[in-house]
Amino acid sequence: VRRSVVSPNELRVFRPHDPWEAALLSGPPVDVLLCAGYPKKISRQVLTHCLLGGFNIHPSLLPLYPGRMPRLQIFGDQYPWAGVSIHRLTDVLDGGPIVLQFRVAMQLSYSIEELIQQEEWLTVLAVTAFANLLMPHRVIASVPQDRWT
Numbered sequence: 001v002r003r004s005v006v007s008p009n010e011l012r013v014f015r016p017h018d019p020w021e022a023a024l025l026s027g028p029p030v031d032v033l034l035c036a037g038y039p040k041k042i043s044r045q046v047l048t049h050c051l052l053g054g055f056n057i058h059p060s061l062l063p064l065y066p067g068r069m070p071r072l073q074i075f076g077d078q079y080p081w082a083g084v085s086i087h088r089l090t091d092v093l094d095g096g097p098i099v100l101q102f103r104v105a106m107q108l109s110y111s112i113e114e115l116i117q118q119e120e121w122l123t124v125l126a127v128t129a130f131a132n133l134l135m136p137h138r139v140i141a142s143v144p145q146d147r148w149t
Contacts, residue, residue, distance in 0.1 A: 021046055032134060035089070036123070039068060042089050052140060054089035056096070057126060059119045061103055062087060063145040066094035071119070075112045082106050082118035084126045088142055097142035099133070102126050 024030065024046060033054035035042065047054045060070040061083035067073075074082070083103035088096035102122040106115065133140050 025049055033089070034086075034127075034130070041093060044091070047089055052134070055086055055099060055130070056089055056094070057123060058085045058087060058094055059083075059123070061085060061101055062094060062098055071112070071115060075110075075115050078106075078109065080106055082115055082122060084119060084122040086126050086130050087145070095145060097144050099140055099142045100126060100129055102129075 021043065024033075029049050029051050031050065032052040033042070033046065033050045034057065035054065036057040038056070042054055058066070058070065060066070060074060061081060062085040064079075065073050081103045083101060085098055085101045087094070087098045090096035102125050104118050104122060106118065
């Protein structure tokens, strides 16, 4: 995203099989890269091409339930909170410093559909809050995951 060039209606969305990395690196630096449900690790070269860095929307309260399938683990454990974390992308998968988290209490017994619904709602809130951090002259603060409790 180049916030000075691209309006919110023109944000580019890439899929895992798109040749987006080469296209991104062949152009001028972008302000920020925000990933959601992206199953591949983002290269260091791409991350350094983003002026404010790269960030990931993860469907759990990191550092709990990192990895590719957190929703199934959360549901299997009937963990009492649905949550979404936005964290900086680093060399450690789902291990980067946390920028923000949103959570909501779940019923004592819930379905996978109820968990998904809550996570989707929380994702909208988290992305909206993250977008507000990107306003001009703001710094994106984050907290290492080992200090997040």
